[in-house]
Amino acid sequence: MTLFSVTRKNIQGNFKNYLIYFLSMIFSVVIYYTFVSLQYSEEIQKSIQSWETMRSIFVQASIMLILFVTVFILYSNAFFTKKRKKEVGLYSLLGVRKKTIGKMLFYENLIMGAIAVLIGVLLGTLLSKLFTMMLLKLLSSTINVSFSISFEAVLNTLIVFSIIILFTSIQANRLIYRFKLIELFHAEQEGEQVAKASVGAAAGSIILIAFSYWIVFHPITEQQLVQLSLVLFGIVAGTYLLFRSLIVYLLRASQKNKSRYYRGMNLIGTTQLIYRFKGNARTLTMISLLSSVTLCAISVGYGGYYNIEKTARNWSPFSYSYISKNEVFDHQADQIILEDKEHPVQGKLDISVIQVNGDISDLEYVPYGYAAKSVPTRLIAVSTYNQIAKVLNREENLRLSGNEAAAIRPWQDNTFSDYVGHTITLKLSEENHSIKFVKMFEERVLGWVSPDIYVVVSDRLYTDIAKQVKPFVYQAYKVKNEKSTIETAKKLEKLLAKDTELSTFYTMYTKELESSGIDIFLLGFLGLVFLAATGSIIYFKQLNEAYSDQERYQILRKIGVSKREVLTTLSKQTLFVFLLPLVVGILHCTIILKAIFGVNLAEKTIMIPIFMVMAAYVIIYLGYYVLTVKSSNNIVNK
Amino acid sequence: MKTIVEAKRMKKIYGGKGNVFTALDEIDLTVREGEFVGIMGPSGAGKSTLLNVLATIDTPTSGDVVIDGTSIINMKEEQLSAFRRDKLGFIFQDYNLLDTLTVKENILLPLALAKMNVAELERRVAIVADKFAIGSILEKYPYQISGGQKQRTAAARAIVAKPSLILADEPTGALDSKSATDLLESLKDLSEQDQATILTVTHDAFAASYCGRVLFIKDGKLFTELVKGKGTRKEFFNKVLDVLAALGGGASDVI
Incomplete structure (x- = not known):
């Protein structure tokens, strides 16, 4: 048997694990490639008047994406590796040389990466057309989108992912050297101590969060940066402690109520959650913070788009206004405006x-x-x-x-x-x-x-x-119809000198439309990616846990717990894991909107878009929730 | 005395076309209340299949199984779960304790599932904990206690809901001889004093010698049956060894 055929058999045997890793790599490539190809798209460059400034925004957004994609791939790589430690240990035990194992893992990862990039670019080409159309629609542009593959975008994607994949491949290669054989065999049992809740930390979480919320409404210092850092620190640390201690503490307290705790599956549900929360504190913190940032970003972007007309009207309440310099000019301007019969x-x-x-x-x-x-x-x-x-x-x-x-x-x-x-x-x-x-x-x-x-x-x-x-x-x-006065606005601009403070509604409106259109597109795009990623991370986590809980549920089934009862407790536990970061995220987001953007939440024009964004977010999350419960149920309730 | 298990022409066939394996071949079995019955036989004889069918985890291909007056053959999944919870208690070779629960919580789990009120539940736990001498470790977690203690916890869990039938699968398989003896003594007391009905599958002639009756099966059929009667445990142990030798399960199967 050659090394190659062992590897092939391996992939066949562990298909599910490979598939999840493979799909997350493809997902990352698709997202990145789609985005970069927008950046290089000529149609978009043509439709955006101030492309040079927009370009830098695109570049910044793509750097954020690189960071994000890297974290996401590393995360799924870690998930994948953990599942395979035992297998690697077995090879070593059977006498395969470390060097050979390392080489095998290296090539395996490299080949998977290469295929993922290929598939990702192909899918991304299809998607980028869709997104180009969406962006152009937002910009009210009429340019037709052709079907093309951007060479620069491919090159850019190749470079970024070569680095990431090479890095993960080297990590895979080092796996066999990094751990002792015994550690490889106990990979799935490690780190599951029963969580103890400290009252101090639990109280600390409430104090930190309350304190930072309080600062938002009662500024304690003039310096914005200090203020902001204080709020951010309070929120991040408070959220971490919330998941690590407060929740565990509350669950522990709920155990004291014996008549509730010793009733049906409550016993199982509560202990399972306590058992899990401490280990997942970091992930849950990250997810709720990511959710709140995403929600904020999209809310602000959408709010801007939603309020373009209002904003433009504030910049320029009249259709045209300028400071009168002399009668000749006034007369000429008046003529221009009166001649425009479409806009009486x-x-x-x-x-x-x-x-x-x-x-x-x-x-x-x-x-x-x-x-x-x-x-x-x-x-x-x-x-x-x-x-x-x-x-x-x-x-x-x-x-x-x-x-x-x-x-x-x-x-x-x-x-x-x-x-x-x-x-x-x-x-x-x-x-x-x-x-x-x-x-x-x-x-x-x-x-x-x-x-x-x-x-x-x-x-x-x-x-x-x-x-x-x-x-x-x-x-x-x-x-009348002041949104479409393009010709008159241009003629007036030509006629009147700079110091006349000429302001036309049309110019302001299109400027707003362009920048908020791009804002909402970029924020929406990034938001969607983050949302998909946070959803997937919870999904992975829960699946992983379902695998390690398999045995526990089998015992319960033998003792006489019905399949339905297992499904019920599973749904409840999963709901807890999904709902908590979401609620915390929405709460933080509301406060951040208030703090950073000075959004007046009582105002209806702001409330509606924010509410819509949150509703969309919750609905997508709900989809992930249903999917997760279904998949975990398939695992534990066979 | 009441009949607890009444199995007639129990048959279990695995596999499909061309590749058929008969695990149980028309076995009849009757167990009365308060009996401590052992089931022995070489590997692959169908012991575990028999136990799984009685445990309602597996369904027989044909035949009828009545436990405590109820036929389990045509029950739905939901009914079976309720049946297991109310009528059966289990002790497994690898304990099957939940590592997220304390010893106490593990024991009271069947009562909690039956939604018993807390006062009665605490009382029952105290009684069984006393019976198996695990009162001092009730607040510990399974990973903090020894194998013998784990198995006694499992036994306590099996009897706490006062099931009609206790099923044990190699209960002493992972225990040292001292712990095994302790457990077997407890089970024997249980059947003699509390009229608990116990059915255990075992490889171990020593464990089998604690039973009142031992059934031997081979190739899915009932081979023979030994009844302890008035003799000592030592004599019974020797008889069991004789039958095992005749059964030819190989030396490795005899202790």
């Missing part, structure tokens, strides 16, 4: 604005790069504001008198603070003038400038100040 003008306004310096130290928000003592502040008369509100379909009839003023929340103010009751001081050449906010608007009225502090003041005050500071005038138009 619904409203046109001359908006008079005064810019002065103001001391806004009474407010929480300070624009980036300015000192609160002196920030350029723009004033609008209340009558003008009411006209704007009418054209923009905002129902508002504002009345202000004397020193009363209304604030319009700056676009980058994420403090959620209410300005009402606060005062700011306008610095005029003759004297300073304090005004007091009596009203606050969330929706902006003019194109974005930096800093964008707009304040509505009484007509009387406005005329007074206008005597000292000369106002300037915005020409603002609202037209």
Whole structure:
């Protein structure tokens, strides 16, 4: 019998183990290749206007994928190796030389890797077309997708996976040298001590998590980075202790209730879980953290895509607006806009604005790069504001008198603070003038400038100040179907000089569409991969455990536990393992969204996309759960 | 006295076309309440098959098996599980204790499965633990105790639910002679004092000498039967050895 035929027989005999490892390698290749081929796709490059900046985002995402794929392959390799230690030990026991065994394992892994890459690239070619179409759809591009294999993408994939596979092959080769024979034989029995729960660690987990949640809502330091590190540390350490100690502690406590514990299969279910949790603490921590990051990322991406119109409207509330410089230009611009018959003008306004310096130290928000003592502040008369509100379909009839003023929340103010009751001081050449906010608007009225502090003041005050500071005038138009005003927007851009602060809804909208489209695609893609991976890791783990529990369930069957009872306890245990990281993940995600992105969760426009993302996540997880229960049941309940 | 096991023309055939192996060939068997019956025979004689059929883990190809008044032939999986739980107790050569449970939890498992109330359950566990002298190790885990202790735990688990029939498969196979003697004495007491019905498969003539009656099977058929009667255990042991010699199971099968 040659070494080759032994290897072949081996693969036939251990087909199931090989298959799982093989499939996870193919999965990794498919994901990576698909992604990289998007990066090299000409169709996509053509459809994205700012490709150069997008390219770097793609490259960053692909680096994340490499990291991820490496971890995933190493993980399934470890799972596979563990299953085979005994077999390797047997060869050694039967007198095969270590060098020969090492060589065999090396080639075996290498050949499997090579085949996996081949299959992966072929499948990836099909998938990449699908994903290209999806991305182009998100970008509202009309380019047709041809069928092609990108040479650069293949080369890139080959290089990355050659390194990974070579590494795992060398590891496989070293296996026989790394362990003593006796260790190889006891591989499946090791590390299953009965878990003890420490009260300190269990309490520590609650304290750590509660503390980091608390910091999110009550910042203890000005420095964002320190704050963020504290929160992250608290969450990561707390989650680990939660799985390692708190859960075990709670399960142990539930054992004290004898009339519940000594009832039917509760005895088995509870002890099985305790027995497993400590060993799986690291995996479960990783999974719940990964889930929360994934959920956050997709939620933010989807939230952005969902709110494109709202965002664009905030950048540019009018279809077109610019600062009037002279009558000739105004006339030309007016002509251009009126000529566009497809987008009839619904409203046109001359908006008079005064810019002065103001001391806004009474407010929480300070624009980036300015000192609160002196920030350029723009004033609008209340009558003008009411006209704007009418054209923009905002129902508002504002009345202000004397020193009363209304604030319009700056676009980058994420403090959620209410300005009402606060005062700011306008610095005029003759004297300073304090005004007091009596009203606050969330929706902006003019194109974005930096800093964008707009304040509505009484007509009387406005005329007074206008005597000292000369106002300037915005020409603002609202037209029908403003999302498609590509030609007019381009013509206006050509006509008007830079310092006219020209802002068109169309430009803002497409810019938003492009960046959020790519955001959601990348985040969705990575999220899907992470989701599939976390699901698969739990699946592997549970299957592995089902194999080692086989004997235990056989004993139970002999004692008189029915197949149905076995299935019930199995479903319950698996549910616990699936549900716990998911719940923890969702909880963390909600907090992270609040902490990092300042998302106001009560807001409906944010709630809906986040809720949808979470629902999708839960549904996919449910699929994995059903699959896992079914497979484990097949193993233990034959 | 009540009949616990009544098996008629029990037959078990393995394999299909062309490759048929008859493990049990129309065996009749009757065991009465309080009997301690041993089953012996050379390897491949059908001992384990017989035990598995009685344990309802395996089904006979034909024939009828009635245990404690109930025929187990046409029962569904669900019913069989309930039947095993309520009527049968098992002792295996390799103990079959659950390593995730303490000794106490292992013993009370059948009672928990039967959903007995806690007070009665604790009382029963205390009684059997006392009977097998394992009261001091109740909170230990199986990997912390010796083989003899493990087997006594398994025996305690087998009888705790007061089953109609206790089935033992080579119970002393993995024990040293001192532990084996302890266990066999306990089982004998159980059948004599508590009227427990015990059926054990064994290779060991010494173990068989504790039984009240020993059945010998060969090639799936009943070969002969020995009854202890009034004689001493020593005499019975010698008789068993004589039959084994006649049976020709090979020297390796006799201790």
